[in-house]
Amino acid sequence: MQELIRRYGISLSVIMAAMTAFWLLALVVIPNLVLFKFSFRLYLPVDQLGGPNDVYTLKNYATFFSSPIHINVFFLTILYSSLVTIICLAVTYPLAYILAKVLKPTDTATFFLVLLIPLWVSEILRSFAWFIILSMQGPLNAILTGIGLIDKPIRWISGFQSVVIGLVYAYILFMLFPIYNAIQALDTNQIEASQDLGASTWRTHWRVIIPHAKPGIASGCVMVFMLCAGSVVVPTTLASTNSRWFTEIIQQWMFEGLDWNVGSAYAFLLLALCILFVSLVMRVLNVRLVDIAK
Amino acid sequence: MSEDVHLSQICMDFGSFRAVNNVEVTIKPGEFFSFLGPSGCGKTTILRLISGFMEPTQGAVKIGGKDMKGIRPNARPTALIFQNLALFPLMPVWENITFGLEVRGVSKETRRAKAEELLQLVDLHDSADKRISQLSGGQKQRVAIARALAVEPKVMLLDEPLSALDLKLRQHMRAELRAIQKRTGVTFIYITHDQGEALAMSDRVGVMSQGILQQVATPQEIYNNPVNGFVASFVGENNVINGKVASVNGGMAQFETAKGSFHAKLGASVGLGDQAKLFVRPEFCSLQPASETKANSIAVEVTEIAFEGNFVNVFVRDNSGDTHMVQVQNDPSLPPPAPHTACQMVFNPESCMILSEAATSRHGH
Known part of the structure; x- marks a missing residue:
């Protein structure tokens, strides 16, 4: 703060601090606290608010644990979010390596532009584009049958596969950038030294590049996983009859059931359980939070 | 234990730029060979060609x-x-050192033992479990040497590894490197732009300029008998005088210049009637009283004296305004002449050379 004042003067510093505080408090902390309070109260008719029935209770949270269907959807959400994360990682790591270490820097700029342009289009439009691409009479089936790879059209939008495809597409860049940054920061001489000492390409990646890129990989995975688990647009656009996402249940409680209390309880459960899951995975893979923050 | 390295008519092009031009040299087994040259002369490219990170054109x-x-x-x-x-x-120090063995599937116990052994060799005890960041510059240097030695290479390639060290440590590591090379008998190929390093450590030196190997010889030969003007001026200091070869007599020649006529050794690739340059090392010049005119002398006036400790650099100016340098041993009983003293700069015909410019045919294709 001293440094800020010295550099920008008192008035500008106060404005900056105030705006940050406003954003953090008014737009993040307070709305969440309100919802958090909601989640411990019951959904009551207006005339009973403040009455003897308006008490703080864990009943909203218990609703989740007494509903096997919701528990099942939660685990499927975690499962498929993990799958999306793994697919993103598998696709992104080689790509990030090539962008960071193989291509000439001049070509890298072009590649990044090509990768970034789709991000300018909104998530809804991109999901809907995939809905068209994947539909029975859509271009993907037309191409595949056209070149004779398949005999009859595949029903892509069934089960979770279309949701997984859509989520991979939506969030893959959130995996790419941290890994790219991490690999780019690695001294190329380290890679050459490893090769020079006799290591195969695979061994060089395993012992030198991946350990160095681990914080980037971890932050990419956490970001993609959390975005997937919390995504609403992609699962609703690309879902089929037999795929339900946990966020859709929250949405149902809030906007169809109009029960904000259970809805917020579910939302906080999702947040808490995801954080728990991520910290467990990080513990298993021996990654610390400070590494990710770097 | 060690192998020879033969570079056979090597060229390396980057687009239209020829970085290495027709280099032909054989480095003997167990030899300490240095490639010496200014930055951009192609010496690092040669190292990458030998190590395999590039293939020659x-x-x-x-x-x-x-x-x-x-x-x-x-x-x-x-x-x-x-x-x-x-x-x-x-990785900790010992894993660094034995990385090359790890990738060859050597067991952990054997590797650990080998690491300890190599740490002894490079004089770095009790550091096996330290992190790299805990080591000093010189210690890192030793770990790098041990890591390279661990794979028992036939040829060791060194890319200016001492350039990041301070002067004292650099001089110490020179002797150390030389000793390790003698102990292990591995062929060392050393890349440097530091002539002191190259001359002090090497069995032979290859001097490079603009992608061309100008001269390959022992350090003494490089210094005392450079083949051309580039080698002479890159290795050591010189007083240079332009002129023309007037007459040739065996290995010696008479050299006509604007400052007078001088008797000097005739360098390779210079013939009768050629325009060339006379190179005289400062330590082979002496200052004599102006009174008696001697052969191979130039009348000069002392302009400045730079005391360097064990020797003294005396800067002198001749009648046409050119500055020359004369290097004399520091001897309190025989101080150099004071500034503004008129005297003559004298040099022995045997210790000065008539040389042409460097070979610079970069348009090889």
Whole structure:
């Protein structure tokens, strides 16, 4: 703060601090606290608010644990979010390596532009584009049958596969950038030294590049996983009859059931359980939070 | 234990730029060979060609008589020590040293023992479990050497590994490197732009300029008998005088210049009637009283004296305004002449050379 004042003067510093505080408090902390309070109260008719029935209770949270269907959807959400994360990682790591270490820097700029342009289009439009691409009479089936790879059209939008495809597409860049940054920061001489000492390409990646890129990989995975688990647009656009996402249940409680209390309880459960899951995975893979923050 | 390295008519092009031009040299087994040249002369490219990170556009790299074409760096019998050392920061010292053994599937116990042994060799005890960041510059240097030695290379390649060290440590590591090379008998190929390093450590030196290997010889030969003007002026100091070869008599010649006529050794590739340059080392010049005119002398006036400790550089100016340098031993009983003293700069015909410019045919294609 001293440094800020010295550099920008008192008035500008106060404005900056105030705006940050406003954003953090008014737009993040307070709305969440309100919802958090909601989640411990019951959904009551207006005339009973403040009455003897308006008490703080864990009943909203218990609703989740007494509903096997919701528990099942939660685990499927975690499962498929993990799958999306793994697919993103598998696709992104080689790509990030090539962008960071193989291509000439001049070509890298072009590649990044090509990768970034789709991000300018909104998530809804991109999901809907995939809905068209994947539909029975859509271009993907037309191409595949056209070149004779398949005999009859595949029903892509069934089960979770279309949701997984859509989520991979939506969030893959959130995996790419941290890994790219991490690999780019690695001294190329380290890679050459490893090769020079006799290591195969695979061994060089395993012992030198991946350990160095681990914080980037971890932050990419956490970001993609959390975005997937919390995504609403992609699962609703690309879902089929037999795929339900946990966020859709929250949405149902809030906007169809109009029960904000259970809805917020579910939302906080999702947040808490995801954080728990991520910290467990990080513990298993021996990654610390400070590494990710770097 | 060690192998020879034969660079056979090597050329390396980057687009239209020829970085290495027709280099032909054989480095003997167990030799300490240095490539010496200014930055951009192609010496690092040569190192990368030998280690296998690049393939030559033309010619062949042969190690122990075997053509290395198509053999990747991880399969060549070479070990490279990088300019920035490129130690693995996430591994402890002993894992760094034995990384090359690890990738060959050597068991952990054997590796650990080998690491201890190599740490003894490079005089670095009790550091096996330290992190790289805990080591000093000189210690990192030793770890890098040990790591390269661990794979028992036939040829060790060193890319200016001492350039990041301070002067004292650099001089110490020179002797150390030389000793390790003698102890292990491995062929060392050393890249440097520091003539002091090259001359002090090497059995032979190859001086490079603009992609061309100008001269390959022992350090003494390079210094005392440079083949051309580039080698003479890159290695050591010189007083240079332009002129023309007037007459030739065996290995000696009479050289006509604007400052007078001088008797000097005739360098290679200079003939009768050629325009050339006379190179005289400052330490081979002496200052004599102006009174008696001697052969091979120039009348000068002392302008400045720079005391360097064990020797003194005396700067003098001749009648046409050119400055020359005369180096004399520091001797309190015989101080150099004071500034503004008129005297003559004298040099022995045997210790000055008439040389042409460097070979610079970069348009090889």
